[in-house]
Amino acid sequence: xxxxxxxxxxxxxxxxxxxxxxxxxxxxxxxxxxxxxxxxxxxxxxxxxxxxxxxxxxxxxxxxxxxxxxxxxxxxxxxxxxxxxxxxxxxxxxxxxxxxxxxxxxxxxxxxxxxxxxxxxxxxxxxxxxxxxxxxxxxxxxxxxxxxxxxxxxxxxxxxxxxxxxxxxxxxxxxxxxxxxxxxxxxxxxxxxxxxxxxxxxxxxxxxxxxxxxxxxxxxxxxxxxxxxxxx
Amino acid sequence: xxxxxxxxxxxxxxxxxxxxxxxxxxxxxxxxxxxxxxxxxxxxxxxxxxxxxxxxxxxxxxxxxxxxxxxxxxxxxxxxxxxxxxxxxxxxxxxxxxxxxxxxxxxxxxxxxxxxxxxxxxxxxxxxxxxxxxxxxxxxxxxxxxxxxxxxxxxxxxxxxxxxxxxxxxxxxxxxxxxxxxxxxxxxxxxxxxxxxxxxxxxxxxxxxxxxxxxxxxxxxxxxxxxxxxxx
Amino acid sequence: xxxxxxxxxxxxxxxxxxxxxxxxxxxxxxxxxxxxxxxxxxxxxxxxxxxxxxxxxxxxxxxxxxxxxxxxxxxxxxxxxxxxxxxxxxxxxxxxxxxxxxxxxxxxxxxxxxxxxxxxxxxxxxxxxxxxxxxxxxxxxxxxxxxxxxxxxxxxxxxxxxxxxxxxxxxxxxxxxxxxxxxxxxxxxxxxxxxxxxxxxxxxxxxxxxxxxxxxxxxxxxxxxxxxxxxxxxxx
Numbered sequence: 191x192x193x194x195x196x197x198x199x200x201x202x203x204x205x206x207x208x209x210x211x212x213x214x215x216x217x218x219x220x221x222x223x224x225x226x227x228x229x230x231x232x233x234x235x236x237x238x239x240x241x242x243x244x245x246x247x248x249x250x251x252x253x254x255x256x257x258x259x260x261x262x263x264x265x266x267x268x269x270x271x272x273x274x275x276x277x278x279x280x281x282x283x284x285x286x287x288x289x290x291x292x293x294x295x296x297x298x299x300x301x302x303x304x305x306x307x308x309x310x311x312x313x314x315x316x317x318x319x320x321x322x323x324x325x326x327x328x329x330x331x332x333x334x335x336x337x338x339x340x341x342x343x344x345x346x347x348x349x350x351x352x353x354x355x356x357x358x359x360x361x362x363x364x365x366x367x368x369x370x371x372x373x374x375x376x377x378x379x380x381x382x383x384x385x386x387x388x389x390x391x392x393x394x395x396x397x398x399x400x401x402x403x404x405x406x407x408x409x410x411x412x413x414x415x416x417x418x419x420x421x422x
Numbered sequence: 423x424x425x426x427x428x429x430x431x432x433x434x435x436x437x438x439x440x441x442x443x444x445x446x447x448x449x450x451x452x453x454x455x456x457x458x459x460x461x462x463x464x465x466x467x468x469x470x471x472x473x474x475x476x477x478x479x480x481x482x483x484x485x486x487x488x489x490x491x492x493x494x495x496x497x498x499x500x501x502x503x504x505x506x507x508x509x510x511x512x513x514x515x516x517x518x519x520x521x522x523x524x525x526x527x528x529x530x531x532x533x534x535x536x537x538x539x540x541x542x543x544x545x546x547x548x549x550x551x552x553x554x555x556x557x558x559x560x561x562x563x564x565x566x567x568x569x570x571x572x573x574x575x576x577x578x579x580x581x582x583x584x585x586x587x588x589x590x591x592x593x594x595x596x597x598x599x600x601x602x603x604x605x606x607x608x609x610x611x612x613x614x615x616x617x618x619x620x621x622x623x624x625x626x627x628x629x630x631x632x633x634x635x636x637x638x639x640x641x642x643x644x645x646x647x648x649x650x651x652x653x654x
Numbered sequence: 655x656x657x658x659x660x661x662x663x664x665x666x667x668x669x670x671x672x673x674x675x676x677x678x679x680x681x682x683x684x685x686x687x688x689x690x691x692x693x694x695x696x697x698x699x700x701x702x703x704x705x706x707x708x709x710x711x712x713x714x715x716x717x718x719x720x721x722x723x724x725x726x727x728x729x730x731x732x733x734x735x736x737x738x739x740x741x742x743x744x745x746x747x748x749x750x751x752x753x754x755x756x757x758x759x760x761x762x763x764x765x766x767x768x769x770x771x772x773x774x775x776x777x778x779x780x781x782x783x784x785x786x787x788x789x790x791x792x793x794x795x796x797x798x799x800x801x802x803x804x805x806x807x808x809x810x811x812x813x814x815x816x817x818x819x820x821x822x823x824x825x826x827x828x829x830x831x832x833x834x835x836x837x838x839x840x841x842x843x844x845x846x847x848x849x850x851x852x853x854x855x856x857x858x859x860x861x862x863x864x865x866x867x868x869x870x871x872x873x874x875x876x877x878x879x880x881x882x883x884x885x886x887x888x889x890x
Binding site: 235239240260261264270272274276278279333 | 743
């Protein structure tokens with residue numbers, strides 16, 4: 191589903207991603223780990239078609255980014271640590287807006303379904319600026335799945351959430367990702383993603399330093415695997 | 423910094439020589455104009471720098487478009503250099519025009535099309551510099567600069583037209599019968615020769631300065647690269 | 655869940671228009687709730703007119719020749735406030751990313767924002783005109799004047815939306831927009847002022863027409879240029 195070959199991303203003369211190779215099969219749930227500043231957000235933004243690669247090839251479902259980005263966008267959803275919502279609009283107005291931007295059919299039913307999934311049906315008419323951060327993130331996930339994409343990207347979605355909000359978010363994540371969707375989630379909170387993902391990749395010094403499925407972390411737990419990848 | 427190529431060294435010398443020669447021609451060879459006496463001589467500098475400044479303006483516009491099309495950094499360096507040098511040349515034009523206006527029309531400034539447009543062009547240049555200064559990311563800096571140059575280069579001719587529709591007291595310079603009543607004058611052959619010589623001189627000065635400025639731009643880019651390499 | 659569409663864009667033109675409509679609707683709805691933008695623009699506009707009253711001690715005669723200039727200066731300044739706010743909303747909280755994720759041509763974002771910016775500017779102008787009429791006992795309900803204001807505003811907003819999209823990404827955000835915009839929007843302002851003046855003073859059509867032509871040309875050229883280069887301004 192996702193193929194990345196020799197991806198290079200430079201900002202001016204600074205190379206953040208240096209010949210990165212990455213592959214995700216359909217239906218896989220991959221957690222992308224790495225220290226701050228490693229380039230996880232940059233990489234995810236490129237995958238989500240929000241940024242252009244400097245060099246290299248990125249394909250999603252066979253479509254080439256950025257050339258065929260328009261075709262790809264229809265079928266991907268992106269949740270960053272900013273909710274990308276308009277505070278002066280209500281929850282359902284926000285969803286309606288995005289539904290129109292995506293030119294979706296059956297919009298009202300979709301909105302109802304999504305609000306139920308993320309547990310915000312009761313507060314659909316409230317303005318988003320009255321929402322807590324946890325609620326905003328849940329609505330953000332709702333925004334991302336409104337058009338029922340087959341690929342989902344989450345960029346450190348737990349940022350700024352307390353324990354309870356995190357647990358609620360995880361619930362939504364599990365429900366949302368359990369339908370054969372291809373998912374990539376970035377995080378520096380290992381404990382969180384350990385329970386969610388099936389495969390773990392470590393991004394370090396601009397390339398994927400290590401990649402392993404949950405069942406085969408090379409002896410030891412995730413933390414050891416992570417530390418080894420960074421050291422190696 | 424790469425050592426100066428021989429061609430540039432030759433140009434440096436040529437500039438000095440031509441400029442001295444031009445001074446000689448202006449003050450010694452060219453005859454005194456009947457009504458305006460010595461004041462008229464500033465005219466040679468005013469027109470030369472004005473014309474050459476226009477060349478710089480065109481160069482900026484063209485290199486801007488080329489950058490947007492190719493995304494090649496070299497066009498951006500050229501564009502930035504063209505804007506800066508053109509800015510200086512136009513400053514001289516405006517200053518010279520002002521000095522001429524004082525004794526001839528008894529005013530430091532006239533709101534005629536050419537002078538006003540030149541002033542507005544200077545403001546656009548300064549806005550361009552401020553825009554670049556306010557952006558960190560080099561790719562964005564270059565793109566925004568090119569976009570603004572494009573907008574500016576389309577707007578300036580329209581500005582000129584609109585002010586010309588508005589009013590005009592700028593002298594018609596070459597071969598008009600009643601021109602002297604407007605502050606214009608007829609040019610005798612030696613004057614024409616001097617004028618052309620000055621044009622050539624300032625063109626050479628422009629190219630030399632342009633070349634130096636481009637080298638400076640490349641040096642700045644190289645320094646930035648080394649800095650970022652050292653950091654990571 | 656409703657049926658998922660295949661990857662390819664099924665109906666590009668309708669999606670495009672729908673996206674523009676969605677953005678404009680979103681801006682207008684949000685603004686109707688908070689009214690921040692409009693009130694800021696209005697207060698500013700009225701203040702400018704007030705200052706002009708004291709700055710230019712005007713008798714009735716002079717007022718007639720100066721009115722269009724005063725009006726357009728007012729509109730130009732109030733306009734920058736609206737533009738800044740409108741684009742800042744997208745930049746803050748990275749909402750622009752949300753727009754960029756949509757499977758629609760980037761220029762839809764440009765047109766959507768430009769339309770809502772134009773709407774705000776026209777609303778302010780619609781309020782300023784009667785206020786000015788009352789304060790200075792001048793009749794401004796002139797069809798030609800209103801048409802000119804529409805044309806002039808279109809040109810102003812066309813360039814302003816593009817430049818505001820850039821300035822809002824800079825550190826020096828607030829002061830940068832007027833510096834960028836004013837030198838470049840001069841043909842539009844000059845033509846608008848002269849045409850407005852012409853209509854107010856009942857000048858000959860032949861004197862006003864060249865200005866209207868210039869306005870139309872400016873509008874067309876800059877709308878075309880702006881939406882063509884908008885990609886470069888928003889993409890990374």
